[in-house]
Amino acid sequence: MLNSSPTTPNLVEIRDVYYSVGGRDIFKGLTLNVPRGKITAIMGPSGTGKTTLLRLITGQIRPTRGQVLVDDQDVSKLSRRALYALRQRMGMLFQNGALLTDMSVFENVAFPVREHTDLPESLIRNLVLTKLQAVGLRGAYKLMPHELSGGMARRVALARAMVRDPHLLIYDEPFAGLDPISMGVILRLLRNVNDALAITSIVVSHDVDEIAQVADLSYILAGGKVVASGTPKALKEDQSGLVRQFMNGLPDGPVPFHYPADDYFKELLA
Template sequence: MTSVSPPDTILQFNDVSLGYGDFTVLSGISIQALKGQVVALMGGSGSGKTTLLRAATAQIVAQKGRVTAFGQDIAQLTGESLRQLRQRMGVLFQQGALFTDLNVFENVAFPLREHTRISEAQIQDRVLEKLDAVGLEAAAHLRISEISGGMARRVALARAIVLEPELILYDEPFAGLDPISLGITARLIRDLTDKLKCASVLITHDVKESFAIADQVYMVGQGKLIAEGTPAELSASTDPFVRQFLDAQPDGPIAFHYPVTPAYTKWLEQRSRRRS
């Protein structure tokens, strides 16, 4: 049965299965992100969180089900229509992906130069405005090698929002940050979501900071969606999957070992034949 989407739905997965080749990473995934919401997609390492991000940006196509962004079926888009859809998105990559040969200003200005025809004066105003929003206007002239890792993450955030996207996807936005930078980044994500009235989706395993700013949380594990709800609802949950993740318990339903797949079995058989 097809679910009915609220009119302000920005991103939706409807009974989606995702994977690579013959291997299915996640199945039966139904999630949505609404305008003005911060949504956290949580799970352990290898649980499929980044696979969800790749599906949202049309880097991979769903094996089953339907992924829609701005009311459009992503699988049906190609060429110019896909490019236009992606322009409505901002992505903050885990490593920042900044250009080390450009200074802070030019890194943030890059999407404007690539995707708009606004004047140089407008570019300067927009870039400085976004740098000010992340507290780094006075660092505009610095090279990437001259700023800290936390500052670089904020520069990448300014670049992700410079086109004022309707959907922002964050890939592990809190990874590797010191406690101060972590708190600053979390607050920025919440404030920017409220200011831009966009939907923000966090791919993360950081419980404390995500729960402080998220409106809705989805947890994935063992190849499926294992829980969903508000931070308060999940914090009160007695579900063993949820409790293992939130309480950082080493033993529980979520196994330590990566599951055996047909691709692994085939690889091992071929390797064994070559050795014999």
């Protein structure tokens, strides 16, 4: 399944992508690369289109202009069949887990395997239990999704995302709303999974400190473009306005605290 002879050093390449929805421009010439075998973080203030970027990479939407290359294939030009074939080499962890609510934990993790292969039941069982063991939830295999805490649901979803050993694992806000312990667990899993399975990871997040611990490369998006990129350490030391504001969580700066409005005094005294 794994592409044995990678032709390019980048698994994902976004080339000069424009995308707008409802008359609003989300991306205006976005260009970024995701190197193979590394953890790449995509950061940026809310509403800069981080999730939209993931939807472009997974082929759920098509750019108005530009190319989205995954494994040297232009996602926006693929037929449905070819896109589904490509997606079989991807795994995605959704913000809320997106577990199928009518199935147990075991069946959720087994779902992609059952759908795409005819493996014997004993093999599926071993495969699923190994992945659940990796995320520490082998004991919970009988539970239903509504019986899981938020952190547990996300770990099950991670087991499901990696059950078919994908090339590319995509994490959408993996830390949002988690307690510190669960966050630590996910962080460690993220690093271990990436290194042990030799896969490429893309993490969308705005938890600057957490992501700095694991990412090999970070991009900061703003205004439809990449405004800064580099190792998390380099970004921390970057003194340019927006990067400094974002990395240090300053309330006001290039991204204004106030939503555009008329003059405050004038409005009060009117």
